[in-house]
Amino acid sequence: MPRTLEGQITMEKTPSYFVTREAPARISAMSKDTKLIVVVRDPVTRAISDYTQTLSKRPDIPTFESLTFRNRTAGLIDTSWSAIQIGIYAKHLEHWLRHFPLGQMLFVSGERLISDPAGELGRVQDFLGLKRIITDKHFYFNKTKGFPCLKKAEGSSRPHCLGKTKGRTHPAIDGEVVRRLRDFYRPFNRKFYQMTGHDFGWDG
Numbered sequence: 001m002p003r004t005l006e007g008q009i010t011m012e013k014t015p016s017y018f019v020t021r022e023a024p025a026r027i028s029a030m031s032k033d034t035k036l037i038v039v040v041r042d043p044v045t046r047a048i049s050d051y052t053q054t055l056s057k058r059p060d061i062p063t064f065e066s067l068t069f070r071n072r073t074a075g076l077i078d079t080s081w082s083a084i085q086i087g088i089y090a091k092h093l094e095h096w097l098r099h100f101p102l103g104q105m106l107f108v109s110g111e112r113l114i115s116d117p118a119g120e121l122g123r124v125q126d127f128l129g130l131k132r133i134i135t136d137k138h139f140y141f142n143k144t145k146g147f148p149c150l151k152k153a154e155g156s157s158r159p160h161c162l163g164k165t166k167g168r169t170h171p172a173i174d175g176e177v178v179r180r181l182r183d184f185y186r187p188f189n190r191k192f193y194q195m196t197g198h199d200f201g202w203d204g
C-alpha cells in the first residue's frame with residue numbers, strides 16, 4: 001500500500017478479498033482502522049453474472065444448470081462451485097467479524113447502486129467521512145447501456161459508462177433451477193440481514 005498523506009484516503013479494490021479466508025487477519029495486521037466496503041447483490045443473480053463472465057472467456061463450459069447441482073434429482077446444490085459459494089455472504093462475514101467490528105464495514109447494495117447510484121454513493125461518502133461531493137447531478141441513465149453512467153469522466157468533459165464487461169446480458173436460466181437456488185440462499189440471506197441489520201430485499 002502507498003503511504004497515505006495528511007488529508008488523503010488510500011483505497012484498494014479487490015473483489016476476492018471478501019471471500020478469502022486469510023484476508024481479514026492480514027488486513028487487520030496491516031491496519032486495524034481500515035474501513036471495509038463490500039458491494040453485495042442478490043446471490044442468485046450474482047451466481048448467474050459470475051457464470052456469464054466465465055462463459056465469455058470460455059464458451060465451451062457446461063450449462064449453468066449442470067454446474068449448479070452435485071445431484072440434480074436429489075436437489076443437492078454444489079456449494080464447492082465458486083459462483084455459488086461466494087454468494088453465501090453470512091459465512092464470509094463471520095470470518096471478518098472475528099477481526100473487525102461491524103461499524104467498520106459498509107455493505108453497499110448492488111441493486112441500489114444501479115437504481116440510485118447517487119444515494120448509495122452518498123452512504124459511501126458518509127461512511128468515509130467525506131463531504132457529499134458526488135450527487136445526482138453527476139449521473140444520467142444511459143438507455144443504450146441500460147445503466148447509470150457519469151455525465152463527465154474524471155479529467156474529461158465527456159460522459160463515461162462502465163466498459164463492455166460490466167452489464168452483460170445474462171443467459172436465460174431454467175426457472176426451476178432459479179427457484180432451487182432461491183430456496184438454498186434464503187436462510188443464508190436472512191442470517192446476513194440479521195448480522196448486518198439491513199434487509200437487502202432479495203427474498204421478495
Ligand SMILES: Nc1ncnc2c1ncn2[C@@H]1O[C@H](COP(=O)(O)OS(=O)(=O)O)[C@@H](OP(=O)(O)O)[C@H]1O
Nearest residue numbers: 015049050052113114147148149162165166167168
Ligand atoms: N453503472 C453501471 N454500469 C454497468 N454495470 C453496473 C453498473 N452499476 C452496477 N453494475 C453491475 O456491475 C456488475 C459487474 O461488476 P463486477 O463486480 O462483476 O465486476 S468485477 O469484474 O468483479 O470487477 C454488472 O453485473 P452484470 O450485469 O452481471 O454484468 C452490473 O450489473
